[in-house]
Amino acid sequence: MKPQQISVVFMFIVGLITCAASAQQYHSYPEIEAALLAAETDFPTICRRVNLGHTVQGRTMWALCISDNVDIEEDEPEFRYISTMHGDEVVGVELCLMLIDELTSNYMIDGRIKSLVDSVEIWIVPCMNPDGHVANTRENATGVNLNRDFPDPFTSPANSGTGRAPETANIINWCLGRSFTLAANYHCGELVVNYPFDSNAGGNSVFTPTPDEDMFVYISETYTQYNLPMWNSPYFYHGITNGADWYAIFGGMQDWSYRYMGTNEVTIEVSSSDRPSASLLPQFWSENRESMLSYMETCLMGIRGRVTSAADGLPLAATIRIVDRDHDVFTDPDVGDYHRMVEAGSYDLQIDADGYDQRLVTSIPVGWGDATRVDAELWRTLIEAPIGAELFSPTAPIEIRWTGDPTARFQVQASANATDVGTWTDGFESAFLDPEYETGGAADWFVATSSPHTGVRSARAGDINDDESSWLVRWAVGGPMSFWYRVSSESGYDWFRFYIDNELIFQRSGTVAWTQYATTLPAGEHELRWEYNKDVSLSSGSDTVWIDDLSFTEDLVIWDDVVELTDAGATSFDWLPFVAGDDCRVRVRSYRDAEGYGPWALMNASFTICMPGDMDGDFQLNANLDGPAFVAAMLASSSGGAYAHCAGDLNGDGLLDGRDVQGFVLRLLE
Numbered sequence: 001m002k003p004q005q006i007s008v009v010f011m012f013i014v015g016l017i018t019c020a021a022s023a024q025q026y027h028s029y030p031e032i033e034a035a036l037l038a039a040e041t042d043f044p045t046i047c048r049r050v051n052l053g054h055t056v057q058g059r060t061m062w063a064l065c066i067s068d069n070v071d072i073e074e075d076e077p078e079f080r081y082i083s084t085m086h087g088d089e090v091v092g093v094e095l096c097l098m099l100i101d102e103l104t105s106n107y108m109i110d111g112r113i114k115s116l117v118d119s120v121e122i123w124i125v126p127c128m129n130p131d132g133h134v135a136n137t138r139e140n141a142t143g144v145n146l147n148r149d150f151p152d153p154f155t156s157p158a159n160s161g162t163g164r165a166p167e168t169a170n171i172i173n174w175c176l177g178r179s180f181t182l183a184a185n186y187h188c189g190e191l192v193v194n195y196p197f198d199s200n201a202g203g204n205s206v207f208t209p210t211p212d213e214d215m216f217v218y219i220s221e222t223y224t225q226y227n228l229p230m231w232n233s234p235y236f237y238h239g240i241t242n243g244a245d246w247y248a249i250f251g252g253m254q255d256w257s258y259r260y261m262g263t264n265e266v267t268i269e270v271s272s273s274d275r276p277s278a279s280l281l282p283q284f285w286s287e288n289r290e291s292m293l294s295y296m297e298t299c300l301m302g303i304r305g306r307v308t309s310a311a312d313g314l315p316l317a318a319t320i321r322i323v324d325r326d327h328d329v330f331t332d333p334d335v336g337d338y339h340r341m342v343e344a345g346s347y348d349l350q351i352d353a354d355g356y357d358q359r360l361v362t363s364i365p366v367g368w369g370d371a372t373r374v375d376a377e378l379w380r381t382l383i384e385a386p387i388g389a390e391l392f393s394p395t396a397p398i399e400i401r402w403t404g405d406p407t408a409r410f411q412v413q414a415s416a417n418a419t420d421v422g423t424w425t426d427g428f429e430s431a432f433l434d435p436e437y438e439t440g441g442a443a444d445w446f447v448a449t450s451s452p453h454t455g456v457r458s459a460r461a462g463d464i465n466d467d468e469s470s471w472l473v474r475w476a477v478g479g480p481m482s483f484w485y486r487v488s489s490e491s492g493y494d495w496f497r498f499y500i501d502n503e504l505i506f507q508r509s510g511t512v513a514w515t516q517y518a519t520t521l522p523a524g525e526h527e528l529r530w531e532y533n534k535d536v537s538l539s540s541g542s543d544t545v546w547i548d549d550l551s552f553t554e555d556l557v558i559w560d561d562v563v564e565l566t567d568a569g570a571t572s573f574d575w576l577p578f579v580a581g582d583d584c585r586v587r588v589r590s591y592r593d594a595e596g597y598g599p600w601a602l603m604n605a606s607f608t609i610c611m612p613g614d615m616d617g618d619f620q621l622n623a624n625l626d627g628p629a630f631v632a633a634m635l636a637s638s639s640g641g642a643y644a645h646c647a648g649d650l651n652g653d654g655l656l657d658g659r660d661v662q663g664f665v666l667r668l669l670e
Contacts, residue, residue, distance in 0.1 A: 024278045026090055027097065029059065029130050035097050035266040036064050036126070043104040045115060049373050052125070053170035059130040061170050065104050066295070067373055069116040073332065075270060075306055077181035077339040078297040080105035080123040082171070085185060086254065087132015087139070091187025091271045091284055096126040099292055116293065119300060123180075129167055129564055136275075140165050141610045147185075148249060150256035150567075154201055154495075157504040159260045171253070175261055179332035181339040181396035182219075182299035183265040185253055190269040191229050193220040193238045196259075198243035198252040198267075202467075202493055202535030205628055208244035211327045215343045219298045220266055227270075243267070262300075262329035264341055287637040302371045303364060307331050307351055310377035310405070316353040318378070323348035323360075344368045355437035356380045357590050357598035379405035379588050381601040382611045388585075388605025391642055394612055395652035397574040400562065400586050402601060406569045408590035411597070412562040414575065418585035421479060424554035428457045436475070442468035445530075453484040453514045461496075461532035466539075468586055471531040472547075479553025481528070482518035486548075487511065488541035496545040499529040511541060514548075521553070528552070580611035581619055587611040604649055613667035659661050 005021040009508040027035065040047045048070045052061040067074070081099070083092030103122065110351040116122075127133050131141040139145050145167040150172070151159045152448045160174075161169025162588030210216060220240040223231040243254070257265035270288060307318040315336025320329045322342060331338045340349070344367050351359040366372050381404035392398050400412055426434060439445045443462025452458040462470035487496045491510030498505050499515065506517070532545045556607050562575045575586075583606045590598040611619050616630035633644040634656055648656045650663025 015606070024281045026275070026278050026281075027093060029127065029134050032093060032097070032126055033060070033062060035100070036062050039064060039100050039104055043107070046107060047104060050174075052174050053166065053168055055129075055131045056165070057131045059131060059134075059153060061125070061128065061167065063123050063125045063174065064100060066100070066117055066122040066124070067120075073334040073415035074121065075335050075337040075408065076119055076121055077304070078121045078123065078178055078181055078267075079296055079299050079333070080125065080183045081186065082125070082128050082183070082253075083127040083186035084133055085128040085167070086187060086274075087127075087129040087134070088136045089138075089186075089188035089271075089274045089465075090266075091132065091188050091276065091281070093126045095186065095270065095280050095284060095288055096124050098289075100126075102289065102293075108473045108595065110233060112293070114173065116296060119294060122296065122490065123178075124563070125171075128171065128185075131167075140167055140633050144168075147187075147253055147349065149195075150251050150253050151260055152199055152250045152252075153259060153504050154199055154203070157249040157507075158461055159256075171267060172256075175263070176255075179330055179338075180257070180263040180327075180477040181341065182296070183254075183263050184223075184259055184268050184295065185265065185271045187267060188271040188274045191227075191233055191239065191248075191272055192269050193223050193230065194243045194246060194254075194267040194269065195220050195240065196265070198242055198255045199248055199250045200244055201495065201533050201542070203248050203250065204536060205244060205246070206536075207242050208248070209242060211325045211566065212264070212342070215341055216264070218343055219264070222298050223266070223268065223295040224289045226294055227287045229287060230291075238381070239436040252539075258327075261328075267591075291631065299339065300370055301366075301368065302339065303347065303349060303366060303374055304337070304339045304373040304565070305373050306336040306355065307338065307376045308578055309356070310337050311403070313377075316356065316378060318351055318353040318356075318376075321350045321352075323350055328652065332361065339371065342366060351375060351378065353374045353378050356600055357408070358595045360595045373402045379408070379590065379598075381405075381410070381588050381598060383588055383601050383603055386586065386603065386607045388603055390475055390605055390607040391617045391623075391646055392577065392607060392609045393646050393649060393652070394577050394580060394609055395649065398575050398609075399572060400575055401572040402588045403571060404588070404590050404601075405592070405598075408592050408598070409565045409568050410563075410564055410570060410588050412573055412575075412586060412588050413559040414562050414577070414584065414586045415557050415559045415583035415607070416579035416584050417557055418583050420556040421477065421585070422554050422556050423480075424552055425478075426550045427455045428452075428459045428548060428550075429455050433459065433472075438473040439471065441470040443470050443532075445470060445472040449541075451486060451546055453486070453546075455548075456547045458548035459487075459550075461530075461544050463544070464532065464534055466534050469533045471529060473530075474528050474552075475540045476521060476526050476528055476552040477555040478521045478523035478526070480518070481521050481552040482516060483550040484514050484516050484548045485512070486514045486546045489543060490535070490538055493535040493538065494540070494543065495533050497531045499527075499531070501527050502529070506525040508545075525555075542549045559587070562586065577609045580609045580614070582606065584609050608643070610643060612647060612650055613664050615644050616649075619669055621670075626668070634658070634660075 048065045050063045149168040161172040200208040224239035233239045254265040257263040307316045317333035318331045320338045348362045359376045385401040442464045448460035487508045497507040585603040586603045587600045589600045614624040650660040
């Protein structure tokens, strides 16, 4: 080809590119919906749309799933991109639609794309705020900033969509039904990847890292290194920032994802302008394509596996924690798979499922490539006998039988008052805290004579300084629980917080007169925690908090060892009862050297152990009452009923007759 011809062809190609760029337009919301429908229609084996719910103005929020087995839950990480929770920040919409086209069109021809779609369940929500997108407004149709509307431990702790904008609630409800490993949400206004935490107790704009700081830096830089305008930012080193170090917010989606859902999420600002010229969209795609793909691929790093029941192989809902790292991730209970992203190193992994023995796996090697696989079968101790409602003689052994980990030893205990509870109250009228309390922080709680609710004393938080805390802990069992509290602190900065089982129930600051909190705790044991936290400066009022008139349900059950620890693999024990009563139960738990004790397996119903000589069934020996009953039982053809026969057979031969008289008399004389 002659030089002139080459020049003409070159100019023609440049002209085509220029025309294509100038013809580029932003999608309207109906066009976004049409694009998702087209993807599902054109690629039905790998694409599926899901209706997440409706907006304030009735528009449908759509998510698109892209996966090789799109209708089947698989052992693979789940990933999501969400864009435009701020309706006027629209570049992310276009990037998501371009990514959908990239993944679907190239699935059968690009090995990397195919591997990604085959290995990851990919979800894309191009527009979280359709009403704002249509109106070109940041907020939704009722003026809610959706990225300030998510659960937050410091301002709105309940992990629920109740009381929130419908768009927020739709995302929360959708995510509660899934187990996302990694996510990102797209914004405009800057060029930076912002990673958690966005919030802290004081709402201060200071560096606030998660326990996974190094991992978040790694995955954030994985995105920015391929986006040169971000990587070379004059404001943010390598184009990334800790959220609160930039500016603190409450109710952001990325903090909610990490704190509540075990999902690693970052916020990606892809344009300094909310709506740059549409002609620049191909450039934005060029700058973000590799970043989007590489960021998704990081969800394949770390440790992964399935958690199943050792008894039947069924998947379990389990919690996964790196030892000494305060962050949990969760299995997908449909499959039992988990994906714990973590940087290269060696780790100890703790695996817990409700009612099952804990599993501890140590020294797991992790590289920067594909995740190290650690599957886990968990054992559950179950009592097979007694089953409850039985009547046992005190003169014959009772077989206690259970199933459990064949490598474990077992502790076995028995009680004669297995359901006995009472109400415990504390008006703090003694000079000291009850020994059952635990207290700590920078200063301990103490009993004070200032400002009681009733009486002359109350419990007060310790005297602490700025950026310190004081806490008080007590355990309770299921049933009614209440207490009164009073607060005098710097409003909005120094906080009284109350937790049940490490879940923040409420927080108060400023001036709060004596107020009662009451609830009913569910069955089981629960940790109650009262805490006073100060921010980094200033004080107001009395700078403290008081509680008084605490009342809760107290466990009065007395358990005694039947056997402290069996031999390894034992599944039964013959027990000669040392108690009597009609509220008897046994419980069993495993013990292994690495994990320690497992949870108790407890009978659901009580059985009765007869008291020798107690012929009238009142579990007391009384000659005036039990003597006539003993004679009547011997003379009765039915031996006086099952309990009387059991209590009166003093020689253990299975009969109630004259040969038991001597034993009966000796019992009365004891």
